[in-house]
Amino acid sequence: MKIAVSSKGRDLDAPVDPRFGRAAYLVVVDTENLEFEVIDNSKNINAFKGAGINAAASISEREAKVLLTGFCGPNAFKTLEAAGIKVANDATGTVREAVQAFKDGAFSYADGANVDGHW
Amino acid sequence: MIISVASGKGGTGKTTVATNLAFSLGKNVQIMDCDVEEPNAHLFLDPAVTETLPVVAPVPEVDPGKCTFCKKCMEICRYGAIAVVAKKVLTFEELCHSCGGCLAVCPEDAVSEKRRELGIIEKGTIREMSFIHGRLNIGQVMVPPIIKKIRTFTNHWSVNIIDAPPGTSCPVIAAMHGADFVLLVTEPTPFGLHDLTLAVEAVKLLGIPHGIVINRAGMGNDEVKRYAQNEGIDILMEIPFSKEIARVYSRGEMIVEKMPEYKQKFLDLFDRIQTLAGPVKGVVGQ
Ligand code: SF4
Ligand code: SF4
DSSP states (O other): OEEEEEESSSSTTSBBOSBSTTOSEEEEEETTTOOEEEEEOHHHHTOSSOHHHHHHHHHHHTTOOEEEOSBOOHHHHHHHHHTTOEEEOOOOSBHHHHHHHHHTTOOOOOSSOSSOSOO | OEEEEEOSSSSSSHHHHHHHHHHHHOSSEEEEEOOTTSOOHHHHHOOEEEEEEEEEEEEEEEOTTTOOOOOHHHHHOTTSOEEEETTEEEEOGGGOOOOOHHHHHOTTSOEEEEEEEEEEEEEEEETTEEEEEEEEOTTOOOOHHHHHHHHTTOOTTSEEEEEOOSSSSHHHHHHHTTOSEEEEEEOSSHHHHHHHHHHHHHHHHHTOOEEEEEEEETBSOSHHHHHHHHHTOOEEEEEEOOHHHHHHHHTTOOHHHHSTHHHHHHHHHHHHHHHHHOSOOOSTTO
16 A cells, blocks of 8 residues: 655655645555655745645546555645545654554544645 | 725724824715725724625536546645545535636536635614725625725715725725825834834835834834834824723724814824825726
C-alpha cells in the first residue's frame, strides 16, 4: 500500500513536516518495500490559497491511500476524503519512523480537519 | 467628491471621524461603510433602510455526466478553487474568484455558471444624509466585490465619505482607489505609527492626496508628528484624549452634536480636505 508523508526533505530520513499543504515535500512510500517517490511541493508553499487542495490532488495522483501529517485544514481534508485518502494527523519524527509507526498500527484516522485554513 | 477614511488598523476612531465629518455637513453627503467584515457605522447612525440588494458572483458547477476528468479546469485555476480527484470534481466556492477560467477551458462543456451570494448591501437615509453599507455573508471571504458594488452607488453630485476597512490589503485598496482624498486616522502610539506608515505607503502608491487626523491626541508620544513632518504630510486635525469625548462615543452619539464646538472643527477639516484634494476627478475607476 502507498502512503504519503509530508516531509521537510527528499528522503526517508528527513523530518516529517507538520504542515500538509505547505510542506516542502510530499514523500509517497510503498509500505511493502519502502520504495518511495518524492513530490516537490515548493510551488504550493507560496500559493495564495488552495495549497492543501493541490497537495491532496497530487498525492491522489500517486495513488496514496493514507496521509501521515501534522495539521490538515478543512479544504485539504475535503479533497482527501473525496479521493478516498485517510488522514492521520499526529505524525512525528522522520519519514521512516512515521511509516514504521503506521505499520505498527500506531495511528488513528482523523474524521475532520484539525486546523482552520491557511496551512 | 469622494473622501476615503482609512487607518492601518482597527479601533483608531476611523468610524468616529467618518461619521462626525458627515454629520457636520448634514446634507448632500453619503456615508459608505465599506468595512464589510464588521460594518459598525450603522450602530451610531441608525439609518432607515430603504433597499436591500444581494451581491452575487458566478461560480462553476460541473456536470458529472459530461466531465471526462481531464483536469484542465484544475490546472487553469490560480486559486485552488476546483480540484479533480479520483473521478470527482470538487469546487471550493469560497476560494473562487469568478474569473471564468474553468468555464473557458473545459473541452467537454461540462462547466456551467451558477450564482453564489457573497453578501448584501443595504441603502438607507439618516435625516438628510444617504447611507449605504455592505455585509459579508457568514462563511464568505470575498470582500472586494462587495466594496466595489457599494462604490457603484457613489453620488457624484454630493460628498461621499467612505469608512474603509482596517488594514492595507486588497479590501482597503478597493475602498481607497479612485478617491479624491484619503484621510488617515491614527493614534499617537508606536502601534498607531507602525500601521500609519503602511497605510501611507499604500496611499502614495495610489497617488491620492492625503492627510492625517490624530485621534486621542495627548496620549502616547510625538513620533507620529515627527513622521508626518518628515514625510511632508499635513496633520489636519487632532481629537484630544478626553473623558467627555469617550463618554459621548461610548453612548453611540455624535461628537459634533453633543459638543457643538466640534462641528466647526470638522467643517474646518472638510475645508482643508477640499483645498488639498484640488478639483475633483469625478467618476470612480477612471
Ligand atoms: S475541464 Fe471539464 S472535463 Fe476536464 S475535468 Fe474539468 S470539468 Fe471535467
Ligand atoms: S471561475 Fe476561476 S477562480 Fe473560480 S474555479 Fe473557475 S478558474 Fe477557479
